[in-house]
Amino acid sequence: GAVVSQHPSWVICKSGTSVKIECRSLDFQATTMFWYRQFPKQSLMLMATSNEGSKATYEQGVEKDKFLINHASLTLSTLTVTSAHPEDSSFYICSAVVHPSSYEQYFGPGTRLTVT
């Protein structure tokens, strides 16, 4: 149980275009999902906390107008990178908490974004 999927697993886009990444909890309902980015050989950096039915909470330094997060249902959160630039190229990973009392995060397999 507690499987999280991401789609797509990798994407290449041109500079200036927008890319949407989906994060789904397959066998549980996730009221809270998290979005991270990870540069090569670096740790995960928390970008934002996504709560179902409300606005996402962004970490300091993360542009909310550039990284649009929507958590429309208990099983789906999306991250849209708008007007992507080469410096946005990274590994984007989402995670979900099964229920608040456990605090165990289950991560998706990640999405490799390359902006040319």
Next chain:
Amino acid sequence: SQKIEQNSEALNIQEGKTATLTCNYTNYSPAYLQWYRQDPGRGPVFLLLIRENEKEKRKERLKVTFDTTLKQSLFHITASQPADSATYLCALDLTGNQFYFGTGTSLTVIP
């Protein structure tokens, strides 16, 4: 400033020995501390969680300690195997809704 540091970027150890990884933090008061394993190109996988009022937690060949006075957690893998080779990440959970990850330690177990 707030920091989460793990002892070294890379750790090599002989098969069968105990691997010890360190996670040190400053300027945090975490309610929980977690350890994850990450393989290349994959998302992290949860291993263990330890609460601030717990000193030690075990799961099979894994052991975690948590010293809130020293602001340090130690992660041990006993009887290490080549399959244990991966990057290990510690994560601080401040309130149950904020997770911050350490820099990671790449462990290689040599046959």
